Amino acid sequence: MWIGGKALYLMLIYTVLLGIYAYLFASNSELNLLPQREVVLEIVKVSIAVGLFVCLAIAADSFSGERERATLESLLLTPTSRRQIALGKFLAALSPWPVAPLIAIPYWLILAKGDPVLGPTALWGVVLGTLLAPAFTGMGMLVSVWCNSNKTSMLVSLGLFLLLVLPAGFGPTERAAELQLRSDFIQWLNPMAATARFLQATAVTRTPGNDLYTWMTTPALFPIVVLVLLFASVGPGLRLDAGASRMWTTPT
Amino acid sequence: MQHGKADVQPMTSGGDAIASGSRTDVLVAEGLQKSYGPRQALRGLSFTLKAGRLLGFLGPNGAGKTTSIRILTTIIEPDAGHFTVDGIRHEHPDQIRRRIGVLPESFGLPKQMTGIEYLTYFGQLYGRTASDARSVGLELLEEVGLKDRAKSLVGTYSHGMRQRIGIARALVNDPVVVFLDEPTIGLDPRGQQELLGLVKQIAQERSAGVILCSHLLTEVESVCDDVVILSSGEVVATGTVSDVIGRTEQNVVRIRVPEAAIEESQRVLEATPAVRKVRAGVGMPGWLRVELDDAAAEDEHVNNRLLEALLRAEIPVLSLEPEGGRLQDVFLQLTAGGIR
Numbered sequence: 257m258w259i260g261g262k263a264l265y266l267m268l269i270y271t272v273l274l275g276i277y278a279y280l281f282a283s284n285s286e287l288n289l290l291p292q293r294e295v296v297l298e299i300v301k302v303s304i305a306v307g308l309f310v311c312l313a314i315a316a317d318s319f320s321g322e323r324e325r326a327t328l329e330s331l332l333l334t335p336t337s338r339r340q341i342a343l344g345k346f347l348a349a350l351s352p353w354p355v356a357p358l359i360a361i362p363y364w365l366i367l368a369k370g371d372p373v374l375g376p377t378a379l380w381g382v383v384l385g386t387l388l389a390p391a392f393t394g395m396g397m398l399v400s401v402w403c404n405s406n407k408t409s410m411l412v413s414l415g416l417f418l419l420l421v422l423p424a425g426f427g428p429t430e431r432a433a434e435l436q437l438r439s440d441f442i443q444w445l446n447p448m449a450a451t452a453r454f455l456q457a458t459a460v461t462r463t464p465g466n467d468l469y470t471w472m473t474t475p476a477l478f479p480i481v482v483l484v485l486l487f488a489s490v491g492p493g494l495r496l497d498a499g500a501s502r503m504w505t506t507p508t
Numbered sequence: 509m510q511h512g513k514a515d516v517q518p519m520t521s522g523g524d525a526i527a528s529g530s531r532t533d534v535l536v537a538e539g540l541q542k543s544y545g546p547r548q549a550l551r552g553l554s555f556t557l558k559a560g561r562l563l564g565f566l567g568p569n570g571a572g573k574t575t576s577i578r579i580l581t582t583i584i585e586p587d588a589g590h591f592t593v594d595g596i597r598h599e600h601p602d603q604i605r606r607r608i609g610v611l612p613e614s615f616g617l618p619k620q621m622t623g624i625e626y627l628t629y630f631g632q633l634y635g636r637t638a639s640d641a642r643s644v645g646l647e648l649l650e651e652v653g654l655k656d657r658a659k660s661l662v663g664t665y666s667h668g669m670r671q672r673i674g675i676a677r678a679l680v681n682d683p684v685v686v687f688l689d690e691p692t693i694g695l696d697p698r699g700q701q702e703l704l705g706l707v708k709q710i711a712q713e714r715s716a717g718v719i720l721c722s723h724l725l726t727e728v729e730s731v732c733d734d735v736v737i738l739s740s741g742e743v744v745a746t747g748t749v750s751d752v753i754g755r756t757e758q759n760v761v762r763i764r765v766p767e768a769a770i771e772e773s774q775r776v777l778e779a780t781p782a783v784r785k786v787r788a789g790v791g792m793p794g795w796l797r798v799e800l801d802d803a804a805a806e807d808e809h810v811n812n813r814l815l816e817a818l819l820r821a822e823i824p825v826l827s828l829e830p831e832g833g834r835l836q837d838v839f840l841q842l843t844a845g846g847i848r
Contacts, residue, residue, distance in 0.1 A: 326616035334633040
């Protein structure tokens with residue numbers, strides 16, 4: 257996966273995307289007017305989101321890709337249990353995550369321009385990203401278990417990713433208290449939105465850490481839920497032909 | 509290689525010598541059934557496979573061959589019935605997988621791996637250490653004739669080479685039962701012959717039971733010791749190849765004459781004693797199907813009389829062959845209707 261494989265290509269794309277993003281922030285005159293801490297916040301958020309997407313994309317190929325390449329049957333015929341197979345693929349799909357922050361650090365340093373907000377923002381970003389990486393990896397694998405085609409698996413995974421990431425772009429708004437509460441609750445439910453709010457509070461508003469633990473709840477619980485679902489379903493769910501509707505289909 | 513515990517201890521290892529005159533039952537299936545919704549794909553499959561024997565698994569499309577193979581290789585579970593592999597019951601699929609090797613009908617290979625890397629990887633999945641898996645992999649590559657291509661990428665292999673490495677992978681755990689699903693598909697005649705020779709060698713030298721699924725009846729007839737014929741999910745014939753061939757009707761002869769002489773040939777033959785009925789072959793221009801009396805079936809000169817009658821009428825005889833003397837005839841007869 258790393259030697260001439262998909263992880264290497266995706267990390268190269270990750271590097272290029274971060275480079276483009278950093279260049280835009282550094283060179284665009286309007287973006288240059290943003291306060292430094294917001295620039296740092298944005299680059300850290302993007303680094304995390306794209307890093308998570310890399311894990312999700314690799315995971316989405318884990319079983320549906322094997323089905324398409326007709327290599328799954330050979331794997332299922334070995335004495336290795338379904339859960340062991342899933343664990344191996346999970347760890348492989350998760351392996352790009354530690355590399356992503358390492359690649360992002362130079363971009364963070366350049367855009368931070370020495371602002372001390374980088375330290376806590378980057379630290380919390382890595383911590384929360386490390387909590388979410390297993391969740392996104394597990395999510396991609398769950399989709400892959402139930403898809404026969406890699407294209408479907410990738411599209412569904414991309415859809416789930418956008419569903420989680422896009423609302424995270426909507427920060428706190430100045431609205432009536434009731435609407436604010438509802439908006440906060442919806443964002444709290446979304447692990448990516450909760451992460452974004454946590455980082456924003458750390459970097460921009462400099463809210464003390466004790467007041468922010470509520471926003472860490474979903475990023476902490478989400479991976480547990482996803483991984484429990486994954487390893488509970490992979491035993492009975494991992495079949496040569498995917499999906500519940502295929503249980504009654506005559507094999508070709 | 510490590511093995512987990514099972515309720516029944518394995519009776520053989522793949523390399524054990526078989527005592528003269530006795531062969532161990534390496535696979536016993538009884539009453540296997542499987543349905544997909546309202547459709548019953550398999551209705552009571554029962555057979556026994558002995559060590560060192562080659563069993564041909566035949567049947568038309570939709571007969572239940574793939575379902576049977578997938579049940580026996582623990583990919584899917586039967587709805588009813590049971591089977592054992594090397595004494596291990598089917599309730600222990602992980603133990604059974606350690607004892608079997610499988611070459612599926614359509615299988616993919618990771619293009620970026622070399623042949624030896626591929627076999628080493630699978631050897632490790634079966635519990636071997638890396639070095640042990642590698643040395644076994646090299647031996648297997650030599651056995652299947654791919655020693656010189658061990659370090660080549662699998663993506664550069666020809667179709668025949670891919671089948672060979674697939675067979676090598678099926679042997680990586682020294683199995684007691686090997687399942688080969690259409691191993692010669694897509695190969696040229698020489699490739700088919702070489703592969704079948706290799707399959708026969710596997711059964712003999714490794715004392716492994718081999719199940720060969722194939723649509724090529726000539727290849728099953730030439731290499732298999734036993735045969736199971738499935739039709740609509742049921743076993744319609746089982747036994748040694750010669751036994752099964754012998755069960756079909758013996759009193760039918762096929763004669764080929766020029767198409768222009770079909771009608772006259774039919775008249776001549778119908779007038780010949782011992783001939784019960786003559787029909788032109790359906791979809792086979794120039795062929796006549798001659799049914800003989802039961803008594804004539806025992807007469808070894810009856811073919812001479814048929815030839816004599818045609819030659820006297822100055823009708824050229826292009827071919828004469830008894831029907832039922834080939835596995836193909838048995839197959840067509842049994843899968844269209846019942847046996848006699």
